[in-house]
Amino acid sequence: MRGLSDLFYKRPGALTAMLLGPPLAWIGIVYIGSLLALLLQSFYHLDDFSGVIIHEFTLSTYGQLFESSNLQTIGRTVAMAAIVTIASAIIAFPIAYYAARFARGKTKALFYLAVMMPLWSSYLVKVYAWKLILAKEGIITWAAGGLGLGGALEALLATPVIGGSSLSFSYIGTFLVLLYIWLPYMILPLQAALERVPKNFIEASADLGATPRQTFRTVILPLAMPGVIAGSIFTFSLTLGDYIIPQIVGNSRPFIGQAVYTLQGTAGDIPLAAAFTVVPMLIMGVYLALAKRAGAFDAL
Amino acid sequence: MRSDAGWGLKLGAAAGLLFLHLPLLLIFLYAFTTEEKSFQFPPPGLTIKWFVTAWFERPDIWGPLYLSIKVAAIATVLALIFGTLAAAALSRAKFYGKDSLSLLFILPIALPGIITGIALRSAFDIMNLPFSTWTIVLGHATFCIVVVYNNVLARFRRINSYMVEASMDLGADGFQTFRYVVLPQIASALLAGGMLAFALSFDEVIVTTFTAGQQSTLPIWMLQELIRPRQRPVTNVVAIIVIAVTFIPILCAYYLTREGEHTGGGGK
Numbered sequence: 001m002r003g004l005s006d007l008f009y010k011r012p013g014a015l016t017a018m019l020l021g022p023p024l025a026w027i028g029i030v031y032i033g034s035l036l037a038l039l040l041q042s043f044y045h046l047d048d049f050s051g052v053i054i055h056e057f058t059l060s061t062y063g064q065l066f067e068s069s070n071l072q073t074i075g076r077t078v079a080m081a082a083i084v085t086i087a088s089a090i091i092a093f094p095i096a097y098y099a100a101r102f103a104r105g106k107t108k109a110l111f112y113l114a115v116m117m118p119l120w121s122s123y124l125v126k127v128y129a130w131k132l133i134l135a136k137e138g139i140i141t142w143a144a145g146g147l148g149l150g151g152a153l154e155a156l157l158a159t160p161v162i163g164g165s166s167l168s169f170s171y172i173g174t175f176l177v178l179l180y181i182w183l184p185y186m187i188l189p190l191q192a193a194l195e196r197v198p199k200n201f202i203e204a205s206a207d208l209g210a211t212p213r214q215t216f217r218t219v220i221l222p223l224a225m226p227g228v229i230a231g232s233i234f235t236f237s238l239t240l241g242d243y244i245i246p247q248i249v250g251n252s253r254p255f256i257g258q259a260v261y262t263l264q265g266t267a268g269d270i271p272l273a274a275a276f277t278v279v280p281m282l283i284m285g286v287y288l289a290l291a292k293r294a295g296a297f298d299a300l
Numbered sequence: 301m302r303s304d305a306g307w308g309l310k311l312g313a314a315a316g317l318l319f320l321h322l323p324l325l326l327i328f329l330y331a332f333t334t335e336e337k338s339f340q341f342p343p344p345g346l347t348i349k350w351f352v353t354a355w356f357e358r359p360d361i362w363g364p365l366y367l368s369i370k371v372a373a374i375a376t377v378l379a380l381i382f383g384t385l386a387a388a389a390l391s392r393a394k395f396y397g398k399d400s401l402s403l404l405f406i407l408p409i410a411l412p413g414i415i416t417g418i419a420l421r422s423a424f425d426i427m428n429l430p431f432s433t434w435t436i437v438l439g440h441a442t443f444c445i446v447v448v449y450n451n452v453l454a455r456f457r458r459i460n461s462y463m464v465e466a467s468m469d470l471g472a473d474g475f476q477t478f479r480y481v482v483l484p485q486i487a488s489a490l491l492a493g494g495m496l497a498f499a500l501s502f503d504e505v506i507v508t509t510f511t512a513g514q515q516s517t518l519p520i521w522m523l524q525e526l527i528r529p530r531q532r533p534v535t536n537v538v539a540i541i542v543i544a545v546t547f548i549p550i551l552c553a554y555y556l557t558r559e560g561e562h563t564g565g566g567g568k
Contacts, residue, residue: 095313122539138339
């Protein structure tokens with residue numbers, strides 16, 4: 001024991017290697033290995049007539065991604081991810097800003113808990129709660145009726161594209177649930193970034209004659225951006241990959257996640273499913289590289 | 301400089317927090333409704349019979365509940381071991397490629413869960429590994445490692461390295477130093493990370509649908525009830541159980557790590 005301990009002291013590299021070995025093997029073999037296996041599958045293709053997967057290198061599966069229905073699926077998903085990200089940044093900002101700048105002591109702890117609890121509570125339970133809210137006979141219809149807004153709700157649902165037979169079966173519903181579920185992932189990094197804005201920067205800005213509004217726009221907002229970008233990594237990535245929310249709340253037009261799920265399951269077309277998953281991976285790869293450049297990882 | 305928040309900001313913050321919290325209250329309300337076929341609001345009447353029904357008349361709940369607890373417990377233990385090792389290695393050493401390695405360890409939560417799920421599934425297919433409890437554990441442990449890693453890494457960064465050197469100077473060997481100096485300082489971070497990992501695994505559904513085969517964890521049972529409801533209020537009763545099982549460890553984790561560090565950044 002003592003000898004080993006001495007070795008580690010003299011050669012810290014040996015200790016690092018020994019510590020790092022097992023977890024690296026796990027992530028390397030189980031996770032990266034699986035990702036590579038998936039990538040490999042995307043270069044095979046499914047024979048349309050026999051339904052058998054042909055294990056030969058081909059790019060034809062990737063070609064299928066450019067069929068119009070598949071392109072629409074990708075576009076729809078990316079658009080939804082972008083809208084959800086922007087909306088969550090807007091809603092998150094007042095909460096994060098208040099918690100970072102004005103809340104002290106007990107209030108601050110309370111704010112933190114108030115964001116953490118929904119973040120960590122069960123994903124499915126949260127989705128289920130929205131199924132209750134958005135149902136045709138549910139609380140929104142009831143409240144709209146009570147406020148005399150029943151007509152407005154019907155007009156909203158009659159709107160092409162975003163409407164549907166009820167909120168539960170429309171893009172508005174999908175959007176609301178995604179926004180609700182991923183919002184805390186935006187608040188936390190944003191708050192962390194805002195906490196790091198040095199107080200004397202704000203004082204200096206005021207001393208130099210800036211109005212509070214100017215200080216906010218030219219000092220606080222730029223310094224908060226890494227936080228927004230860090231948060232958007234989560235909101236964007238999680239929306240891109242979700243297949244349960246659009247399945248439970250939404251119309252029948254699929255998102256990337258649902259397409260992948262159906263393709264690998266009932267359709268048995270694993271190559272195309274694999275090629276489909278490369279799309280969010282590519283998008284996230286580019287996104288992460290850009291975010292790293294913008295210094296967003298320090299705000300994680 | 302204003303030291304008090306304006307009304308607009310207060311209103312915005314309050315509205316945002318309400319948006320985050322009101323929906324969960326409805327889960328509780330609907331567990332007591334007498335209407336079992338629809339989500340009628342307001343509920344036509346209130347009853348506690350669904351709690352009795354869930355306990356005595358729905359044996360299909362128990363198997364998934366047991367499986368979820370078992371999987372979460374095993375995944376948590378694995379995550380504690382591997383996550384702590386990774387955090388220990390990456391917090392103290394400096395070497396080429398360290399940044400890329402750090403990125404590698406957060407990849408399982410940075411990439412969408414569906415990718416992790418289908419990747420694992422295709423790997424199981426290739427290796428002809430049949431679906432079992434262990435394939436579920438394999439998936440869960442992979443992202444639980446990240447949660448423990450994040451928590452323990454944050455703690456390691458705060459530990460004063462002089463204390464380790466002092467311990468060595470005073471004649472303790474590496475193992476004694478670990479046992480008496482390092483471990484007491486990271487113990488609460490370990491506990492917090494473990495609890496978060498347990499809560500995350502207990503609640504996971506996206507990766508699990510790909511790695512479970514015919515078995516059902518509690519979230520999968522809930523998903524089936526969401527798609528094909530039988531007795532809707534019973535689903536609410538189970539949802540309350542899930543809230544309780546995840547709520548308590550998370551609250552504990554918060555109190556264990558609240559001194560100035562965040563436990564955030566977890567995900568699916």
